Every structure is written in C-alpha cells, then in structure tokens.
Amino acid sequence: MTQFGKTVEAIDRRQHPGVGGRIPVVYVTVPPAATSRMLAVEFARFPGLPVTVRANITDVIEAVCGVLIDARVTVVCVDELHNLSLATRSGAEVSDTLKYFSERIPATFVYAGVDLEAKGLFNGTRGRQIAGRFGVIETVAFPRTEEWTGLVTTLEEALRLHHHRPGTLEGLAHYLHERTGGMIGSLSHLVRGAALDAILDGTERITRKSLQNVKLDRAAETRKSKPAS
Secondary structure, three states, rough: OOHHHHHHOOOOOOOOHOOOOOOOEEEEEEOOOOOOOHHHHHHHHOOOOOOOOOOOOHHHHHHHHHHHHHOOOOEHHHHHHHHOOOOOOOHHHHHHHHHHHHHOOOOOEEEEEOOOOOOOOOHHHHHHHHHOOOOOOOOOOOOOOHHHHHHHHHHOOOOOOOOOOOOOHOHHHHHHHHHOOOOHHHHHHHHHHHHHHHHOOOOOOOOOHHHHEEHHHHHHHHHHHHHOO
C-alpha cells in the first residue's frame, strides 16, 4: 500500500513540477478498536494538523477536509481495514466517517486489509454500500517468473554490505521463492534478517548458508513444510 502511494506521488510530482503546497497522497491506518474521532485524528495527523483534546470530531473533520481539498489530494490510502468491525457501534460510526470523507474529498479512496470479506465488511446495509463503491483486488503470492527475479534484484541493489557479491541473491531467486512462497513480506524479512546477521558477525555479505540460518515468519515456514501438490 505504501509503495502504491509512493508511485502515485512520484507520478504527480512529475506532472506538477515546482508546484508547492500539494499533498497528492494521504496514508492512514485504522487503529485497533477505532472510534470515529480516532480515525479523524489519524487523518489530521498525516498533514500535520494540530488536534487539541477539546476539539470535537466535527471540527477535526472540517479542518481535514478543508486542508486536503486545498492541497489537491488525489489518492487516500486507508490501511489495516480489518480493524474495522461493522458489527459494533463504534465500527459502524467509523465506516460512516470514512464514507463522509470520501464524499467530501475529491480523491480516489483505496482500502487494504486482511480477510475483509470473511470479517463481514460487505455484510448489512453499510457493507452493501462499501461493496457498491469499491472493486476488490485479491492479492496473491508472486509466481516464479522474471518479475520475481527482478524483485530480488531490486532488494539486492539496496543492500549496503561492504563484502557482498552482486548477483548472489539473483542467482538464489529460485531458492528464495521456495523459502518465502513468493510473498514479498517474507522475502523482505529474510533478506533483512540475513543482512543484519552479516553486519553483526562482521562478514558483511549474504550467502545461501546465512539465509538458511534466518528463521522466517510462521506463515512462510508453514507453507514450506506442506508437501507439494
């Protein structure tokens, strides 16, 4: 989600060079057990709007909408949407607040979360409203293709290890796919863990052996342990 926002902002900056005061992309997360005021404060925090304890939700929302409209925001990214439960009163109010923001701010709203349909996001009257306003893109793991190799290469180019041999990770692309199941988060975890170990032990390079010593997240380890179908 953050990479998507970064891409949109980069495109906007190229299209409007030298134009100050623009905030092309807004990124907020839905807090756990969120209330409508908590969400409004998250929106205010991104552009740096001061929010006092005494400020009521109406004041916060009006300030946010005014600033973001003036800043010509084009995309609003709302992450961690699985923290929203339409079955609770506060969750329903948060949903209404998001709907209000989307009606006031002339921007494309993008939501992201885990198992949203299973969590009932599209159930009931509010759920049907959400389903009627958004298309659903289900994320899947990367297949073992040139795109995966390109992703591995990009990660490797970002390394700042003094003795790492360029092309090592690219040559291990197939192994890395087997370890991570093609999941970007697991790949990042694996490479970052190996890089930290390389710094701490002074070797300053990543090898297949050092990668094997990194324990991955439970989801990746579970995928690895399952027999191939």
